[in-house]
Amino acid sequence: MPTRREFGATALAGLTAKADRKLEGAFVFEAPGQGVEAGHRLRDHARFAAPARRVRIPAVIVGGGVAGLSAAWHFDRRGFRDFVLLELEQQAGGNARSGENAVSAYPWAAHYLPVPDKRQPLVHELCRELGLLHDDGTWDERWLCHSPQERLFIHGRWQEGIEPLVGLTKADAAQYAHFEERIAGFRLSGAFRIPMEAGLAQNTAAHRALDGVTMGEWMRREGLYSPYLKWFIDYSTRDDYGTRAADISAWAGLHYFAARAPEEKGPLTWPEGNGWIVKRLLAKLGRYVRTGAMVHRIQRQRRGWLVFTGDTVYEADFVVYAAPTHFASWLIDPPPPRWPIDSAPWLTANLTLDRWPANHGVEFCWDNVIYNSPSLGYVIATHQNLNTRQDKTVWTYYWALADGRAADQRRILLGGDWNWWKEKILTDLERAHPDIRRCVSRLDIFRIGHAMPRPVPGAIFHPERIARARHQGSLVYANCDLSALSLFEEAQYRGVSAADYVLRNASSTATR
Numbered sequence: 001m002p003t004r005r006e007f008g009a010t011a012l013a014g015l016t017a018k019a020d021r022k023l024e025g026a027f028v029f030e031a032p033g034q035g036v037e038a039g040h041r042l043r044d045h046a047r048f049a050a051p052a053r054r055v056r057i058p059a060v061i062v063g064g065g066v067a068g069l070s071a072a073w074h075f076d077r078r079g080f081r082d083f084v085l086l087e088l089e090q091q092a093g094g095n096a097r098s099g100e101n102a103v104s105a106y107p108w109a110a111h112y113l114p115v116p117d118k119r120q121p122l123v124h125e126l127c128r129e130l131g132l133l134h135d136d137g138t139w140d141e142r143w144l145c146h147s148p149q150e151r152l153f154i155h156g157r158w159q160e161g162i163e164p165l166v167g168l169t170k171a172d173a174a175q176y177a178h179f180e181e182r183i184a185g186f187r188l189s190g191a192f193r194i195p196m197e198a199g200l201a202q203n204t205a206a207h208r209a210l211d212g213v214t215m216g217e218w219m220r221r222e223g224l225y226s227p228y229l230k231w232f233i234d235y236s237t238r239d240d241y242g243t244r245a246a247d248i249s250a251w252a253g254l255h256y257f258a259a260r261a262p263e264e265k266g267p268l269t270w271p272e273g274n275g276w277i278v279k280r281l282l283a284k285l286g287r288y289v290r291t292g293a294m295v296h297r298i299q300r301q302r303r304g305w306l307v308f309t310g311d312t313v314y315e316a317d318f319v320v321y322a323a324p325t326h327f328a329s330w331l332i333d334p335p336p337p338r339w340p341i342d343s344a345p346w347l348t349a350n351l352t353l354d355r356w357p358a359n360h361g362v363e364f365c366w367d368n369v370i371y372n373s374p375s376l377g378y379v380i381a382t383h384q385n386l387n388t389r390q391d392k393t394v395w396t397y398y399w400a401l402a403d404g405r406a407a408d409q410r411r412i413l414l415g416g417d418w419n420w421w422k423e424k425i426l427t428d429l430e431r432a433h434p435d436i437r438r439c440v441s442r443l444d445i446f447r448i449g450h451a452m453p454r455p456v457p458g459a460i461f462h463p464e465r466i467a468r469a470r471h472q473g474s475l476v477y478a479n480c481d482l483s484a485l486s487l488f489e490e491a492q493y494r495g496v497s498a499a500d501y502v503l504r505n506a507s508s509t510a511t512r
């Protein structure tokens, strides 16, 4: 298990402002050659020395997040083993990376997988292979999120569930009912599916028009003005898509609610979040994976591609490009058209607590959200632990920087030093936990400048998104941002379908 040092942490320590308790912490994944620094070298077209080695290989996968690993999973299970997966960071997994300390394993970003419904055969297959889904159709109870699952701090106390219930008027309740009725209709239409591609053919002109307005505008048209409902919808779109309801495409905002069954059991979750799945995929596929192998150029040849890393150039017939699509025009020569979808910046933090803060109201849950907070709250990494409650714990804290222009928010994300962000985080948590500073001994922060696609109006039916998602030629795209929706299932689907295309075309090339 990698230590914090291996993550490239910049060690820092400070005294918290309101208690003389030493609080240690760092920014993680920010060592030279990783994360933001590596991204900026690519963006700025930095010069790279010519690689010493040349390797001929039928296929290269660029990027080892869930999409790239899913492409590798599909190659391997179809018996195709002549490929390499190149990952920039020292640890594969992308947004599904995880860490571990003496108290618990914890996620760095993605932390759960909704229990898939029957219409998601790929996720089912993976879950069966990983032992999450048994032959008799039951799910492994260890990893179905235990009760109590969710709570909301509102009007000075914790209530059960995240949908605000305290202080609702009759008018608010009527608006909740109206919204649910509209969502039920959208669900029945079949236009909103996971993967999203599966529902596109069911989209009528009226559905497509939803991509022309923001969720905020759609709500105004529907007469939905309840402050509680507005907060809940805004929380949901920030939580899954890093984008405010006022800015997100109504199609994407409605997809969040209409694409899944209303009552799902689950979700599936682990102390290290989706890092649990990544670890199991790596146990099987690790032999294909090269970490610390940043691709800095992908150059078209008369036949195939040259893929450049620091020490090796790969001569490949096919490239599965599973790194963020946004970076493609920095890497690929000749560059593809500009990618039209901006990305949302995020910050996550892992807080190690030596003791639990005082609690008032509903007991600690897996997911803990604070009403009207700029953050999305925190998830408790030790929640699935079967021991009676532990003295120490780790909380994973989430913040989508969703206000205004993403570029401005990225400047704020990268401009604040560790002390500044630590104060923002603790001050936010103090709303619900006034004694939090006396409980935390360590606070590590992950800054993700381009964390996920921002599905603003026009993104879903943008011709360039649709063209890039359609595989052609010998370089195919696979990151989940092709769906404009950052979800495990979308990443898996994109990775598998790109690999499948390569397999079909590689065999037709071979038999020609």
Ligand SMILES: Cc1cc2nc3c(=O)[nH]c(=O)nc-3n(C[C@H](O)[C@H](O)[C@H](O)COP(=O)(O)OP(=O)(O)OC[C@H]3O[C@@H](n4cnc5c(N)ncnc54)[C@H](O)[C@@H]3O)c2cc1C
Pocket: 042, 062, 063, 064, 065, 066, 067, 068, 086, 087, 088, 089, 092, 093, 094, 095, 096, 108, 109, 110, 111, 112, 113, 274, 293, 294, 295, 296, 322, 323, 324, 327, 331, 346, 348, 398, 448, 451, 452, 478, 479, 480, 481, 486, 487, 488, 489, 491
């Ligand atoms: C804070 C946060 C929380 C989330 N929570 C959830 C959740 O709970 N459940 C859920 O389903 N989804 C969640 N998501 C969405 C998550 O993004 C997807 O589920 C999925 O993990 C995305 O996988 P991906 O492979 O498409 O992209 P990424 O994870 O972005 O992977 C891309 C990979 O490409 C690598 N790369 C980039 N450039 C290069 C290069 N030049 N050379 C080589 N490699 C390169 C990157 O290092 C990275 O490993 C969350 C996202 C964020 C940001």
